[in-house]
Amino acid sequence: MSGYRHLITALKQLRKHAEVGGVTIGHVLDALQEASFCLVALFLALPFLQPLLPLGPFSTAGGFAFIVLGAQLLMGYPEPVLPKRIRGIRVAPKVLKLITVYTLKFLGWCRRYTRLRYLSWVSGRQGQVVTGGIMLAGGLIIIIPFFGIPLNDFFPALAIVSACLGELEQDGLMIFVAFVWLAVGVLYCAFLLITLALFGWEAFSYFF
Template identity: 30%
Template structure:
C-alpha cells in the first residue's frame, strides 16, 4: 500500500505499473492506495475533462463516482460504498496508459511547484471535511449533461488541483484550488443566470 511519504508522481507510476498488461479497476486503486484512494480516483477520472468540449456521455457516470469519493472523504469513510459492478468495472490498459502518461508528463514539469509545504493545517479534520464537500459539489456540476463549452473543464481544474494538493500535502496548491472554486462557482452562477434570461426571452 502506498503511503503519504510517496510523491504524487510516484503514485501515478505505481498505478501505471499495476495496470500492465491487463488494465485495472477501481477496486485495485483502493487496494494499492488505501486512505488516499478517494483523491487518486478523482485525479485520474478528471484528466479526460481538461478540455473545452464537454464529454456528455462520460461526464455523468464519472461525476457520480467522484461524488461518492467526495461524500466518503467528508464523512471520514476510508472505503466508500460503490456497487460491485462499478468497483470491478475493468478499464483497459490502453486507457490507463493514456491517462497515466499524460499525468506523468505534466508532473515532470510541475513537480517543482507541487510539493509538501504548509502541511500542518492540511491535516486538520475540518479541511478533510471541506475538501470532501467541495469534491461532492464540483463532481455534481461536472456530472450535469450541459452542452456548454468549459462546463466540464471548469470543475475538472478545481478537482485536479484539490486532489493534487491533498495527496502531496501541499497547502499552497490546496489554497489555489479554493480560489479556483470561487471562480468556478461564479462561472456556473453566470451560466444559470444567462440560461434563465434566455428562457425568459423566448417565453415572452
C-alpha cells in the same frame, strides 16, 4: 490522508505486480488507501480539462461520480467504496503498468512545482473534509445540464484537479488555488443560470 512517500511506494509496488500478472481493482484501492480517492478523481477530471468540447451526458455521469467520491471522503471512508463485483475485476498487467508508470512520471513532474506547505489543509481529518468538500461542490456544478455550453465543466474540474494535487503532493497552497477555481466556476454557473432565466436559450447563440 496518505503521505506522498507512501503513495510513491505503493505505486512502485503495484508496478512490480503488473510485471508478474496484475491485480484486482480492489487490491489497487487497498494498496493506495486514501490516495486512491484523489487518483480516481484525477483520471475522471481529465476529459473535462478541454474547455471547448461539451461532453454531454458524460458530464452528468462524471459529476455524480465526483459527488459520490466527495461524500465518501466527508464521511471518513479510508478508500472509495465500490460494489464487490467491480472490486473483483482484474486489471490487465499492461494496463496496470501503463497507469503506474505514467502516474509516477506525472507526480514527479508536479513535484518540481509543489512544496510541502500549509500541511494542515492536506493532512488528517481536515484534509479529508476540505478535499471531499471541493470534490462534492465541483460535482454539483458539473452535473448541471448545460449541454453544448463551453467552460461550464472546465472550472470545477480545475478545482478538483488542484485539490487532488494538493493532497497527493502535500501542498496546501493548491487547496487555495482549488477554492479560487471553484469560486470562478460558481460565478460562471450563476451567469449562465441568470442569462437563461432572463433571455432563454436563444441568448447563448450570441455568445457560443
